Amino acid sequence: MDNLSSFWHWWIIVLTLGCIGLTWLLLKLNQVKTQSSDDQTTGHEYDGIQEYDNPLPSWWYWMFILTIVFSLAYLALYPGLGNFKGYLNWTSVGQWEDEQKHAAAEYAPIFERYGAMSFDELKADPEALKTGQRLFANNCSLCHGSAAAGTVGFPNLTDNDWLYGDTPEAIETSILKGRKGAMMAWGAIIGEQGVKESAAYVSSLSGGNADAALVAKGKEIFATNCFACHGADGKGNQMIGAPDLTNGVWLYGGTLAKIEESIRNGRNGEMPAHEELLGKNKVHVLAAYVSSLSEPKQ
Amino acid sequence: MSQKIPLKTVDPNASSKSTIEDSVELNLYAKQEKIYTREIQGFFQRIRVFTGWPLLLGYFLMPLLSWQGQQLILFDLPARKFHIFGYTFWPQDFFLLGWLLIIAAFALFFFTNWLGRVWCGYTCPQTVWTSIFMWMEQLAEGSRNQRMKLDKQPWSVNKLLKKGFKHFLWLSFGLLTGLAFIGYFVPLTQLIPDILSFQASSAAIFWMLFFSAATYVNAGWMREQVCKYMCPYARFQSAMFDKDTLIVSYDTERGESRGSRKKKADPRVLGLGDCVDCSVCVQVCPTGIDIRDGLQYECITCAHCIDACDEVMDKMNYPRGLISYTTLHEQEGGTTKILRPRLIGYGIMMLLMVGAFVYAIATRIPLELDIIRDRNQLFGYTSSGQISNTYSLKIMNMDQEPHSYRVHIEGNEQLQYVGKQEVSLASGEYLTLPIQLQIDPVELTRSNINVQFHIEAIDDSDIHAEAESRFIGPTPMPGASGTSR
Numbered sequence: 001m002d003n004l005s006s007f008w009h010w011w012i013i014v015l016t017l018g019c020i021g022l023t024w025l026l027l028k029l030n031q032v033k034t035q036s037s038d039d040q041t042t043g044h045e046y047d048g049i050q051e052y053d054n055p056l057p058s059w060w061y062w063m064f065i066l067t068i069v070f071s072l073a074y075l076a077l078y079p080g081l082g083n084f085k086g087y088l089n090w091t092s093v094g095q096w097e098d099e100q101k102h103a104a105a106e107y108a109p110i111f112e113r114y115g116a117m118s119f120d121e122l123k124a125d126p127e128a129l130k131t132g133q134r135l136f137a138n139n140c141s142l143c144h145g146s147a148a149a150g151t152v153g154f155p156n157l158t159d160n161d162w163l164y165g166d167t168p169e170a171i172e173t174s175i176l177k178g179r180k181g182a183m184m185a186w187g188a189i190i191g192e193q194g195v196k197e198s199a200a201y202v203s204s205l206s207g208g209n210a211d212a213a214l215v216a217k218g219k220e221i222f223a224t225n226c227f228a229c230h231g232a233d234g235k236g237n238q239m240i241g242a243p244d245l246t247n248g249v250w251l252y253g254g255t256l257a258k259i260e261e262s263i264r265n266g267r268n269g270e271m272p273a274h275e276e277l278l279g280k281n282k283v284h285v286l287a288a289y290v291s292s293l294s295e296p297k298q
Numbered sequence: 299m300s301q302k303i304p305l306k307t308v309d310p311n312a313s314s315k316s317t318i319e320d321s322v323e324l325n326l327y328a329k330q331e332k333i334y335t336r337e338i339q340g341f342f343q344r345i346r347v348f349t350g351w352p353l354l355l356g357y358f359l360m361p362l363l364s365w366q367g368q369q370l371i372l373f374d375l376p377a378r379k380f381h382i383f384g385y386t387f388w389p390q391d392f393f394l395l396g397w398l399l400i401i402a403a404f405a406l407f408f409f410t411n412w413l414g415r416v417w418c419g420y421t422c423p424q425t426v427w428t429s430i431f432m433w434m435e436q437l438a439e440g441s442r443n444q445r446m447k448l449d450k451q452p453w454s455v456n457k458l459l460k461k462g463f464k465h466f467l468w469l470s471f472g473l474l475t476g477l478a479f480i481g482y483f484v485p486l487t488q489l490i491p492d493i494l495s496f497q498a499s500s501a502a503i504f505w506m507l508f509f510s511a512a513t514y515v516n517a518g519w520m521r522e523q524v525c526k527y528m529c530p531y532a533r534f535q536s537a538m539f540d541k542d543t544l545i546v547s548y549d550t551e552r553g554e555s556r557g558s559r560k561k562k563a564d565p566r567v568l569g570l571g572d573c574v575d576c577s578v579c580v581q582v583c584p585t586g587i588d589i590r591d592g593l594q595y596e597c598i599t600c601a602h603c604i605d606a607c608d609e610v611m612d613k614m615n616y617p618r619g620l621i622s623y624t625t626l627h628e629q630e631g632g633t634t635k636i637l638r639p640r641l642i643g644y645g646i647m648m649l650l651m652v653g654a655f656v657y658a659i660a661t662r663i664p665l666e667l668d669i670i671r672d673r674n675q676l677f678g679y680t681s682s683g684q685i686s687n688t689y690s691l692k693i694m695n696m697d698q699e700p701h702s703y704r705v706h707i708e709g710n711e712q713l714q715y716v717g718k719q720e721v722s723l724a725s726g727e728y729l730t731l732p733i734q735l736q737i738d739p740v741e742l743t744r745s746n747i748n749v750q751f752h753i754e755a756i757d758d759s760d761i762h763a764e765a766e767s768r769f770i771g772p773t774p775m776p777g778a779s780g781t782s783r
Contacts, residue, residue: 056527057330057523057527058330059330059520059523060527130729133730133732134730137690137730137732141672141674141732142674143674145672145674145675145678145688145732145734146670146672146688146689146690146732147688147689147716147717147732147733147734148732149678149680149686149688149716149734150678151675151678151679151686152678152679156680156681159681248681248682249681250681251681253679254681254683
């Protein structure tokens with residue numbers, strides 16, 4: 001892939017090599033023969049002004065020649081002349097990939113060891129948990145927050161409410177394969193009045209104050225529409241990630257307005273799959289770490 | 299301006315011959331003239347032995363000695379830890395290096411103003427290493443005259459052997475120097491077996507060979523060229539000179555006019571000064587100057603010429619000191635004034651800086667706390683409706699001992715700290731502690747609250763650190779407790 005048009009390609013080549021060539025010429029032209037004198041002057045005089053002859057040591061001159069040779073060698077080996085790639089085929093991406101390969105080779109044994117350990121063993125190993133914490137900070141904290149407490153739309157991982165199950169295995173699957181939490185939009189199906197009624201009922205499930213008449217109607221709507229995923233008792237279904245509506249933990253907000261919004265427009269949550277990005281061993285440590293976060297509060 | 303330049307008639311046949319003979323290739327560059335220094339004994343050379351050996355020994359022993367199970371000086375670059383005399387310093391302590399360099403600068407000003415280029419003549423590594431290399435040269439090739447003769451000889455087995463031996467000595471010492479230098483960065487107990495078993499990292503080998511070659515070239519070939527053309531100190535030290543600065547000088551009054559004479563002859567009768575023009579002072583000079591030409595920038599005040607001249611004066615039964623350490627004031631017939639405002643000023647500055655440095659080291663708290671607020675979201679809501687902010691506390695135990703610490707926030711009682719408050723860190727450990735601060739929206743008085751984090755070692759309340767951050771929330775609801783109506 002050439003990133004310079006041929007004009008700029010040649011422009012750079014001519015300028016660079018031209019400069020080096022002119023430097024050479026300058027050196028050549030400076031080797032002059034002049035009248036010498038024995039009083040350490042160059043021998044020429046103008047208006048009574050004489051010039052001292054204080055030559056630099058010749059090794060200095062050779063060092064300068066060396067820099068010219070170096071620059072030519074550099075330009076031959078590394079990219080520098082327009083689109084010319086250099087004979088070493090060096091690229092910054094290549095160097096980065098090389099460093100990654102080295103890092104992967106260096107740290108692979110550590111993660112292989114972690115990968116072979118059970119979740120209980122990992123959770124008892126403070127070093128493994130620290131590694132998990134660092135992995136979390138680098139890969140998960142952007143959405144779930146550094147303290148894993150989540151925010152609106154991104155689950156809190158430190159409480160005991162789990163959409164897909166609280167076992168470390170379920171957490172590991174969530175990280176490896178990702179999750180898609182889809183709540184369909186009911187506004188058009190049950191109508192605005194239906195949204196209000198069902199929201200009132202859902203709110204009442206976790207002890208929210210709602211109009212009793214609305215709650216009664218909402219219960220009917222719930223029993224015909226919502227129970228399929230959230231269960232007849234509203235306890236949710238961890239097989240498909242349907243949230244428990246009775247425990248007061250709300251991913252998208254628990255006010256009546258927020259619940260109505262969720263019902264009316266539906267919700268789409270996505271947890272991306274990390275298997276390819278991190279690999280099984282790192283995810284294993286990560287799952288142990290995430291699982292450990294909610295334990296002390298039990 | 300209107301004057302004409304006088305016309306010169308050039309007769310090519312008449313004058314060209316002589317000009318060609320006179321002219322030489324006048325490059326901008328001159329070939330280095332090899333300096334053959336003559337060996338000399340004397341008072342100042344003994345002083346140099348006393349300064350040179352401890353410095354050399356210190357250089358080679360420092361990476362070999364260890365104290366309290368730790369190498370005396372080890373700059374562990376990959377781990378970013380600098381172990382110096384039992385202390386461990388971190389990149390965060392880099393300002394201490396700043397103090398150290400300021401101290402070094404004022405020390406240079408002070409001693410240069412007082413004693414002239416004493417650093418150059420006695421303690422500079424360039425001088426110390428060059429002395430060793432000259433001694434090796436003498437060992438392999440003999441005295442000054444023998445060396446000059448040897449260089450003029452055509453190549454022979456004898457010459458090859460002598461030169462080869464010299465370069466072998468130089469390269470060996472260079473290699474030792476390079477090895478010791480790397481020893482400041484990689485423990486030698488680990489490096490030497492690695493090298494012998496061909497397992498050392500290519501970087502370590504490269505830098506070892508690099509510094510070996512640099513030592514060989516500097517002390518073997520470059521020598522005075524470094525002082526004359528490369529060293530910045532050599533040039534700017536002249537700015538610290540005044541008329542009371544110690545310099546090496548030739549007493550022109552007493553010496554001139556110079557000339558050889560018989561030992562018994564009375565120079566006054568011959569109309570001569572005390573200088574017998576033996577040129578020994580020139581032969582011993584490592585920078586190749588004639589001190590009798592006056593003070594020159596090349597002079598590193600090594601006092602070779604003083605010792606040389608004193609020896610000659612002794613032989614001639616003249617008083618010593620024709621070339622001596624003196625000052626311009628003394629030369630002019632006055633007396634040297636040691637305590638002068640400039641020197642006192644330099645001295646006070648130097649002592650102040652040393653004091654500040656010692657104070658900074660003594661009161662250094664080996665604990666670091668940094669707060670990084672989560673930036674991806676200004677604030678969040680918990681499912682119970684609390685407003686939350688997330689922080690990563692970066693805690694670093696820079697002490698030699700492990701410690702347990704307690705974290706809390708000061709002021710802001712409404713803010714609730716959620717997360718671990720007690721952590722244990724091993725010596726040198728760096729821990730990230732993610733925590734949350736939460737507040738009831740009703741309690742929120744401002745959308746931006748300053749928060750002081752405070753961390754303290756449980757076993758030692760002197761070890762503590764503070765850091766400030768902010769708690770950010772939505773614009774407070776009207777009717778919140780803090781909003782007055």
